[in-house]
Amino acid sequence: MDVVPVTSLAAWTEPPFSGVIKDGYVWGRGAQDVKVTVFALLEAVTALLEQRFAPKRTLYLAFGHDEEVGGGRGAKAIAAMLEARGVQLEFVLDEGGPLLVDGLRPFVKSTAVALVGTAEKGYVSVDVILEGKGGHSSLPPVDGSMALSRLSRLLTAIDGSLPPAKIVSPTLEFLQGVGHASDNPVIKWVLSRCHTWPLNQLLARFLASQPGEVASAVRTTIAATAVTTHPSAGNVIPSLASAHFNFRYLPGEEEDFAQRYLQAFLKGDGKHGKSSLQVHERFEMASAVTPVNSTAFALVRQAILETLAKDRAVAVVPFLLTGGTDSKHYQALCGGRTLRFAPVAMNRTAGDLKRVHGIDERVSTEAFLDAIRFFTRFLSLALA
Ligand SMILES: [Zn+2]
Structure with missing residues (x-):
C-alpha cells in the first residue's frame, strides 16, 4: 500500500515507519x-472466515x-482485469469521509457525524501558453506586451472572477443533513430550506467565501499550480509564458468548462500576441452521485448505527469529496454506485x-477495533 512521503522526519514524536x-x-x-x-x-x-460465515454474494x-x-497502475489495472472477466459490481465501498466524533462545529456539536461520500469531484488540467514581446532585459517594452505581463493579468483576472458558486447534489443533501443534526435552531431552519430560491444562492455565495474545505464544495475550483517561461534566463525577457491550471469539477459540470472559462479571459488580451490552451491527458469528470435512498447507502448507514454509535448519537450525512479516490476507476463496473467512507473516529x-x-499520524487502538466491528457487520449485512 502506498502512503504519502514523510518530509520532516525529526518533527515526529515516534518514528513514522515503526508502527x-x-x-x-x-x-x-x-x-x-x-x-x-x-x-x-x-x-x-x-x-x-473463522466464524464460518458463508456469503451469498461475491466479495472483491x-x-x-x-x-x-x-x-x-493499481486500481485502473484491477478494474481492467475485472472487466475482462465480465464482472459487474453491485456497488463499491472505498475510503472517504471519517466519523467526526466532535460533530461539525460550529453547526453540529452534540452529535457525531459520519461523512459518507456519495460523489467526488472531477480533475481537469489545462496549460495556458501566452506569447509576448521578448528581447534583452535592459530594453523592456512599456506597453504590457511581455508574456509574463500578460500572464500576470490573466492570474489577477481569474482571482477576481472565480467560477460561480452553486449548491448541487450531494452538497445539497449534506447541508440538509447537517441542518437536521444541528443543535442551533437558526441553522436548522436555514439549512432545511437550503434548496429554495433565493436562499440557495445566498448560501452558496456565503459558503464559497469561507476559509477551508466548505468553499470547495460549492464551486468548480481553479488553482494555478505552476508557471514556466521560455527562454528562461536572468537577462532575457521570455517570449513565452505558460501556467498550469488545475480544475476540480463539481458534479454536473460541462466537459469543456475549463477551456471556455479560460478563453473568456484571453479574448480581451489578444493584441500583444497569440495564446493557446493545452488540455492534459488525465481528464476526469466528477463521479456520478449515489442516491441516499440506494441499497448501498442503507447498508452503510445501518452498519454505522449498529457499530459506531455506541455511547453517542451519530448522524449519517452524505457529502461531496473534494479530492479523489481509487473508486473512480471502478465507475463503469458498478454503474457509478459508490460510497466513500472510512469507519474511523x-x-x-x-x-x-x-x-x-x-x-504524527496516528490512530487510537479503540478506533481501530471499532473499524473492525464496522466492517464485520457491514460485510455480514451486504453479503447475506
Ligand atoms: Zn491520502
Whole structure:
C-alpha cells in the first residue's frame, strides 16, 4: 500500500515507519490514511472466515498501490482485469469521509457525524501558453506586451472572477443533513430550506467565501499550480509564458468548462500576441452521485448505527469529496454506485484531521477495533 512521503522526519514524536503502539495509539505514516481501513477490512474478513460465515454474494477486496498519485497502475489495472472477466459490481465501498466524533462545529456539536461520500469531484488540467514581446532585459517594452505581463493579468483576472458558486447534489443533501443534526435552531431552519430560491444562492455565495474545505464544495475550483517561461534566463525577457491550471469539477459540470472559462479571459488580451490552451491527458469528470435512498447507502448507514454509535448519537450525512479516490476507476463496473467512507473516529477539534498527510499520524487502538466491528457487520449485512 502506498502512503504519502514523510518530509520532516525529526518533527515526529515516534518514528513514522515503526508502527509503534504507545499511549493508546498506533503511530505511523498511513495509520489514518489508509492502513487502518485496509487492516480493519482484512481483520473483519478473517473473523468472518473463522466464524464460518458463508456469503451469498461475491466479495472483491481491491488494494491499489498508487492511490495517492491517481491509481493509474493499481486500481485502473484491477478494474481492467475485472472487466475482462465480465464482472459487474453491485456497488463499491472505498475510503472517504471519517466519523467526526466532535460533530461539525460550529453547526453540529452534540452529535457525531459520519461523512459518507456519495460523489467526488472531477480533475481537469489545462496549460495556458501566452506569447509576448521578448528581447534583452535592459530594453523592456512599456506597453504590457511581455508574456509574463500578460500572464500576470490573466492570474489577477481569474482571482477576481472565480467560477460561480452553486449548491448541487450531494452538497445539497449534506447541508440538509447537517441542518437536521444541528443543535442551533437558526441553522436548522436555514439549512432545511437550503434548496429554495433565493436562499440557495445566498448560501452558496456565503459558503464559497469561507476559509477551508466548505468553499470547495460549492464551486468548480481553479488553482494555478505552476508557471514556466521560455527562454528562461536572468537577462532575457521570455517570449513565452505558460501556467498550469488545475480544475476540480463539481458534479454536473460541462466537459469543456475549463477551456471556455479560460478563453473568456484571453479574448480581451489578444493584441500583444497569440495564446493557446493545452488540455492534459488525465481528464476526469466528477463521479456520478449515489442516491441516499440506494441499497448501498442503507447498508452503510445501518452498519454505522449498529457499530459506531455506541455511547453517542451519530448522524449519517452524505457529502461531496473534494479530492479523489481509487473508486473512480471502478465507475463503469458498478454503474457509478459508490460510497466513500472510512469507519474511523476522528476528532477535528483535537487536530486529528491535520495528521492525515501531516506530522504524527496516528490512530487510537479503540478506533481501530471499532473499524473492525464496522466492517464485520457491514460485510455480514451486504453479503447475506
Ligand atoms: Zn491520502
